[in-house]
Amino acid sequence: MPLIELRGVWKIYDSGSMRVVALRDVDIDVEEGEFVAVVGPSGSGKSTLLHIIGGLDRPTRGIVRVAGIEVSSLRSDTELCKYRNELVGFVFQMFYLIPRLTALENVELPLIARGLDPRERRTKALEALRLVGLEHRAHHRPAEMSGGEQQRVAIARAIVTEPKLILADEPTGNLDSANARAVMDLFEKLNKALGVTILLATHNLELLSYCDRAIRLVDGKVAGIYDRERYDELIALSSKRLREHDST
Amino acid sequence: MRVRDYVLYSLKSVRERRGRSVGAIIGVMIAATALALGMGIGKAFQEVFAEYLGKTLAASSIFVMNAAGLTDADVLIFSQLPCxxxxxxxxxxxxxxxxxxxxxxxxxxxxxxxxxxxxxxxxxxxxxxxxxxxxxxxxxxxxxxxxxxxxxxxxxxxxxxxxxxxxxxxxxxxxxxxxxxxxxxxxxxxxxxxxxxxxxxxxxxxxxxxxxxxxxxxxxxxTKPEYATEVAKQVRALAPPRSRVFTPIGMVAQVEVFVNSVGMLLTFTSAVSMGVTALWVFDSMTISTVQRVREIGVLKAVGFTSRDVLLLFLTEALLISLAGEAAGLILSALLSRLVYIPVFNLRLKPVLTPEILALTLTLPVAANLAAAAIPARAAARLDPVRALRYE
Known part of the structure; x- marks a missing residue:
């Protein structure tokens, strides 16, 4: 049974005068332990897809199942929060660390939500920071760290609960190439060593080398699913679309 | 979430917005002090003055004063009156x-x-x-x-x-x-x-x-204090010219009006202060909610429930209120020893009873929690996706 299973998922934003279809009849399966990229141009629905899988947003129609839980049918705030806390780790482009908290305190946040004993959560948070190589920066605030370090702290926050799934939305979008590589190496390590399933939304096709598969979204629809052997085809297709976009 | 974590997390937020927090704390302190002293003065009047006079001759007596003097005959006439x-x-x-x-x-x-x-x-x-x-x-x-x-x-x-x-x-x-x-x-x-x-x-x-x-x-x-007004009229009619007739009950009532006015003034000051502080807390929390939209999104993404977010914001208001209350109660205790209203030979000092302290603790906290509830609910209801996309 796949870890992530999407069947006929639609997401329509209806604000009265405007109707925007973000996802159209999306069917996706992701196996446990896979590292999958979600690629596509801006507005293609990558972030929406991640938000729906992560239980931050609800699909308008369709079924979303993660680790056997039918996320699309979770209604109560408590159920959704428990799901997000226990099964999913989020990593965002802008890191979204809380400025007044130290790296350690930021990493502890999901464990605070879980109501864990302070000593236990400190041990776990330090372990997560050690895993991302930032144990020595535990008591520094985000403003005292580089972008790469901040993103690694964000990754530590995502993995501290030992989730089955990490949803990374353009995690390297705000980093230079060296830091981007460091972050991707870290994702690869988590995926390979800990078996964490990673779904990575990105514009950057250079990152495909880290991924087992790539799902291409265009206008909210799955336009193709590519394995490593077909990455060249995907890169060529994306470059062509980019050229078309530039000429118009 | 553990209670301790609500407090620690909220404390960090209060410390981050130090300027606004101190302003609100001072407001609560003024409100609590004015409320405690206002009620304390009223209580002091009841306990020290009214009760004292009520126990003595004053409650059931009428005084007649005349600079030229009253004779034994005048006194005899007064003693013959009914009641x-x-x-x-x-x-x-x-x-x-x-x-x-x-x-x-x-x-x-x-x-x-x-x-x-x-x-x-x-x-x-x-x-x-x-x-x-x-x-x-x-x-x-x-x-x-x-x-x-x-x-x-x-x-x-x-x-x-x-x-x-x-x-x-x-x-x-x-x-x-x-x-x-x-x-x-x-x-x-x-x-x-x-x-x-x-x-x-x-x-x-x-x-x-x-x-x-x-x-x-x-x-x-x-014979009974309730006859005072009626008998005073008769005494006034029978007393020599230029006599001043007064009942201590009336005097007490006048002093009571004065003391109550002071108490009311302090209570009014407290009410205004509480209102201003509540508005300040409302304003501060609203700004805080707007400034922390993305933070709220992150909290929800990592598993904080809407109830957790609501309680975090309310705890901030509670911490500010309690800090102000503590300062206000210390100030009230000090002022209740130093400040007094002179009434005749008495020094009417505010009496801080457990009931007054309980009210002083409850009212400003309740006002601030009510004020904080609106922005706190708005924060709790924020859609996590919108919050994370907020620029």
Whole structure:
């Protein structure tokens, strides 16, 4: 049974005068332990897809199942929060660390939500920071760290609960190439060593080398699913679309 | 989430917005102080003043004052009125007594010994004296505390058995025997200072001090306090011209109005302060919510429930309120020792009872929590996706 299973998922934003279809009849399966990229141009629905899988947003129609839980049918705030806390780790482009908290305190946040004993959560948070190589920066605030370090702290926050799934939305979008590589190496390590399933939304096709598969979204629809052997085809297709976009 | 974590997380947020937090804390402190003192003054009046007067002669009596003097006939007429238990005259005269620091003024009070206890508002006359006998006969006198001891040092200036020489009506000197030393008393039934008075027998008073047998005050004692207004009308009609007739109940009512006004003013100050602080908290929390939209999104993404977010914001308001309350209660405790309203010889100091402290603790906290509830609910209801996309 796949870890992530999407069947006929639609997401329509209806604000009265405007109707925007973000996802159209999306069917996706992701196996446990896979590292999958979600690629596509801006507005293609990558972030929406991640938000729906992560239980931050609800699909308008369709079924979303993660680790056997039918996320699309979770209604109560408590159920959704428990799901997000226990099964999913989020990593965002802008890191979204809380400025007044130290790296350690930021990493502890999901464990605070879980109501864990302070000593236990400190041990776990330090372990997560050690895993991302930032144990020595535990008591520094985000403003005292580089972008790469901040993103690694964000990754530590995502993995501290030992989730089955990490949803990374353009995690390297705000980093230079060296830091981007460091972050991707870290994702690869988590995926390979800990078996964490990673779904990575990105514009950057250079990152495909880290991924087992790539799902291409265009206008909210799955336009193709590519394995490593077909990455060249995907890169060529994306470059062509980019050229078309530039000429118009 | 654990309670401790709500507190610690909120504390960090309060510290981050130090300026606004301090402003709100000061507001709560002013509100709590004004509220405690306002209610404390009212309580002090009830406990110290009203209750005291109610227990003494004052509650069921009428006073008639006339500068030209009231005769025994006037007193007799008053005593014959319906609902009057009895009436008696009090002769009063000013004199001076020589001290090491020069002459000081004293009031000579002459009242029939049968009525002395009523006049002084004591059940037992032995409560009245520190030393010696309470009822002076012949040339004996009982002297007030400010006369027999130094007000500043407490040094004893006169003893029982000594001769006290008074200067009356200019140059005439009268020597009297000290038979009793009155306890420091403050206010008594009529509202005069016992501490600055000398008590003596009326017969001797009309021989040695004043040759005219007239009283400056007549006290009319009623069978029941509720007849005071009606009997006062009759006394006013029968009293000699230019007499002043007043009931202590009326006087107490006037003082009560004054004290209540002070209390109301303080309570009003407290209400305004509470309102301003609540608005401040509302404003501060609203700004905080707007500034922390993305943070709220992150919290929800990592598993904080809407209830957690709501409680985090409310805890911030609670911490600010409690800090202000603590400062306000300390300030109230200090001011309740230093601040007083002088009423006759009494110093009306705010009384901080457990009920007043409980109200002082509850009201500003409730006002601030109510003010914080609106932005806190808005924060709790934020859609995580919108919050994360917020620029």
């Amino acid at each position: 009057v238990k009895e009436a008696f005259g009090v002769a009063v005269s000013q004199a001076t007594v020589a001290t090491a620091r020069g002459h000081r003024s004293v009031t000579i009070v002459a009242v029939d010994p049968r009525h002395l206890a009523e006049l002084l508002g004591v059940a037992d006359l032995n409560e009245f004296v520190e030393e010696g006998i309470p009822v002076p006969r012949g040339m004996e006198v009982v002297v007030g505390a400010n006369i027999w001891q130094d007000q500043e040092t407490g040094e004893r200036l006169h003893r029982v058995g000594e001769v006290l020489t008074l200067r009356v009506g200019g140059r005439r000197e009268v020597s009297l025997l000290i038979a009793g030393l009155a306890k420091p008393g403050g206010l008594r039934g009529m509202g005069f200072s016992v501490d600055d008075s000398i008590f003596m027998d009326p017969e001797e008073f009309f021989t040695l001090i004043s040759r005219r047998r007239v009283y400056q005050v007549a006290v009319v004692i009623l």
